[in-house]
Amino acid sequence: MNIHEKCYLLAGKHAFLHRFCDTGFKTKWTGFWCDGKKFLDYFAFKVNEEWLSPENCTAFEEDGATAVHFFPIKNLEVEEIIFVAEDLPALVCRLQLKNKLTAELRVDVSLEAGIGIRSMEESFSTRHYTEKFDEGKVFIFSDAGSIAFGSSIGGRRILESYYKEHYPGGEKQVCLVPGLYATGVVLGPLAVQTVDFIFVCGNTEKDLRAAFAKLIAIEEELAKKYEAYGVYEDALAYSAVDRLFKIAALNLQKCVHDSTFIAGYPWYMQVWGRDACWMAIASVDLGNFEYARSCLEFLARWQSPDGIIPNFVASTADYRSADATPLWLIALDKYVESSGDLQLLKSVEPAVLKALSWYWKSADERGFVANGSKETWMDTLDRKGVCLDVCSLWCEAIRASSSLLRLLGKDNKEMLQQHKKLKSSIEKFFWVDGFYIDNLEAGERSINAVFPLVFGISKKPVTALKVLESKEFTTSYGVSSLSRYSPNYRPDGYHTGSCWGKTTALLACAEFLNGRVEQGLYYLKVLESMSDKLCVNALPEAWNVETGSLLLLKPVGYEPAAFLQGWSAATAIICIDEYMLGIRPNAFTGTLYFYPAIADGTAIRRKRVGNDLVEILIGREDGRLNLHCSSMTGKKYKLIPVPNL
Numbered sequence: 001m002n003i004h005e006k007c008y009l010l011a012g013k014h015a016f017l018h019r020f021c022d023t024g025f026k027t028k029w030t031g032f033w034c035d036g037k038k039f040l041d042y043f044a045f046k047v048n049e050e051w052l053s054p055e056n057c058t059a060f061e062e063d064g065a066t067a068v069h070f071f072p073i074k075n076l077e078v079e080e081i082i083f084v085a086e087d088l089p090a091l092v093c094r095l096q097l098k099n100k101l102t103a104e105l106r107v108d109v110s111l112e113a114g115i116g117i118r119s120m121e122e123s124f125s126t127r128h129y130t131e132k133f134d135e136g137k138v139f140i141f142s143d144a145g146s147i148a149f150g151s152s153i154g155g156r157r158i159l160e161s162y163y164k165e166h167y168p169g170g171e172k173q174v175c176l177v178p179g180l181y182a183t184g185v186v187l188g189p190l191a192v193q194t195v196d197f198i199f200v201c202g203n204t205e206k207d208l209r210a211a212f213a214k215l216i217a218i219e220e221e222l223a224k225k226y227e228a229y230g231v232y233e234d235a236l237a238y239s240a241v242d243r244l245f246k247i248a249a250l251n252l253q254k255c256v257h258d259s260t261f262i263a264g265y266p267w268y269m270q271v272w273g274r275d276a277c278w279m280a281i282a283s284v285d286l287g288n289f290e291y292a293r294s295c296l297e298f299l300a301r302w303q304s305p306d307g308i309i310p311n312f313v314a315s316t317a318d319y320r321s322a323d324a325t326p327l328w329l330i331a332l333d334k335y336v337e338s339s340g341d342l343q344l345l346k347s348v349e350p351a352v353l354k355a356l357s358w359y360w361k362s363a364d365e366r367g368f369v370a371n372g373s374k375e376t377w378m379d380t381l382d383r384k385g386v387c388l389d390v391c392s393l394w395c396e397a398i399r400a401s402s403s404l405l406r407l408l409g410k411d412n413k414e415m416l417q418q419h420k421k422l423k424s425s426i427e428k429f430f431w432v433d434g435f436y437i438d439n440l441e442a443g444e445r446s447i448n449a450v451f452p453l454v455f456g457i458s459k460k461p462v463t464a465l466k467v468l469e470s471k472e473f474t475t476s477y478g479v480s481s482l483s484r485y486s487p488n489y490r491p492d493g494y495h496t497g498s499c500w501g502k503t504t505a506l507l508a509c510a511e512f513l514n515g516r517v518e519q520g521l522y523y524l525k526v527l528e529s530m531s532d533k534l535c536v537n538a539l540p541e542a543w544n545v546e547t548g549s550l551l552l553l554k555p556v557g558y559e560p561a562a563f564l565q566g567w568s569a570a571t572a573i574i575c576i577d578e579y580m581l582g583i584r585p586n587a588f589t590g591t592l593y594f595y596p597a598i599a600d601g602t603a604i605r606r607k608r609v610g611n612d613l614v615e616i617l618i619g620r621e622d623g624r625l626n627l628h629c630s631s632m633t634g635k636k637y638k639l640i641p642v643p644n645l
Helices: 205-214 218-230 242-254 273-286 289-301 324-339 342-347 349-362 388-407 413-430 447-454 461-469 501-513 517-529 566-580
Strands: 007-011 015-020 031-034 037-047 059-062 067-073 076-084 090-099 105-119 130-134 137-142 145-151 156-166 173-187 192-202 551-554 557-560 583-586 591-594 601-609 612-621 624-631 638-641
Touching: 007 059, 007 076, 007 242, 015 076, 015 090, 031 192, 037 076, 037 090, 037 145, 037 173, 037 192, 076 218, 090 105, 090 173, 090 218, 105 137, 105 145, 105 156, 105 192, 137 173, 137 205, 145 173, 145 205, 173 192, 192 205, 218 242, 242 273, 242 517, 242 566, 273 289, 273 324, 273 566, 289 324, 289 342, 324 342, 324 349, 324 388, 324 583, 342 349, 342 388, 349 388, 388 413, 388 447, 413 447, 447 461, 447 501, 461 501, 501 517, 501 566, 517 566, 566 583, 583 601, 591 612, 591 624, 624 638
Parallel strands: 591 638
Antiparallel strands: 007 015, 015 031, 031 037, 037 105, 059 067, 067 076, 076 090, 090 192, 105 173, 130 137, 137 145, 145 192, 156 173, 551 557, 583 591, 601 612, 612 624
């Protein structure tokens, strides 16, 4: 790994750190962020007159929970171990100092911090700060928020504060440097000692002091971090995809924010309805029912009076989304069926009925719902009208809603009939000249053809898959979002040609669903290969389908795609769990349905069903399928192999 070109991301439920692997803070997006606001532009340590910097950082490691930078300096080996607290807006930087001498050694450590508190929307800020030094800690206050820092062994302030202009990535930033924070230790011969430096964020001094009080036991905080991230270590044993599965699971964990999910990093720090629903489905597959439940409840609380699930939620909600509402119904059905949580279903019943009422009022005689401009996941395009992806999502949502209504004790016959009608309409009106058209108005050929394939709507799935596998769509870097024969195609076009992590995983789903194992694995391997493209162990949003570059043409000009996108991770998890392994649990009936698409070999998956944890063995030898399940609680499950749709 070239540590000078790669970055990393550490996150908790309230804060995240974005930094380069060589310790650099090289863009205006690098730094320490809390609840959508940046607090630290940078920080750097000086150890015995030598700065720990990109010039002397020789190695880097990251395991999801922590990151470690290595520095061999005079008479010392130094490790900078970083983690973001899981439940607090706090960053911990642990310096591990190892004396290489057989004599006692004095080690002086200084910290320089660049305080730059600003909202995500501000390019830079020239706001005024006030300062306070108390009980060995530095407190900085502003009208946008406050930050404090100190060390586990105390320290003192030296030098005067000053405001500093700097230009990460060529863009002007202004920060306050509150002098230097100095401390030190004496190391015995060949001794090792750690010193923790702690940053906490908040609005008031009371917030900061409360956070410090909760961070007294750093080892406990670190253990909590590893507990949150370590559950994926042995969740899946299947060599073809286990690395991708683990990366995707860790990425999803990093997108957890408070009671729901943010869409991605570094600039999608809002809750986006469609993204959050994909992540809720994946959370169910991972057994994180609590995250899925709180996400579904959050979106239901923001539902519009006429039944629409929001497009995104920040301080207010935007409702210009054609797909968030059907995705919410799909995610809710998935959650209820896997968890057995009827209580939640009953509590959100009004939201379900409002969403369905909106559909019935909006659907035409074919069952189609038209969308407005820029309301689909391709929200930079004017795809106004009847779009294939939206209709396919509503088809699956109607099927899901029939199950939800049945569990609520309501008549679901009309929903079943509508599902059948909508499925037929999609085939009749969208299948043109041997492939699906993108929408009924423009008629483009696009990656949105994957949606009727994923949901088992298509009557000619293999024909459609062969088109998507051909050079019209597929390159060595994945699958284009638009036909490469279209006059609007650009390999670096954001929604007009680039490859997306989400649709790459969905295409793999369709391949597995139709028994095309090798082709499904091909697309998952493409996705895995992108996981270190810019940010280590991170699945990006989209990339140039012909070069793999994350630099894409957007309406604002060229800009890198997000380096970690939640729905890229979510759809990879869904693909592996539901389509490759083919596991569909029903907590109400105690049934595990299977339609795996694996080659010869054995996969072992530890999975949560209701309040139980089950270990599932799926094997195939000479074409014969072997299934075995063992329950943590001793419960007996019905194992039912189901043919691929």
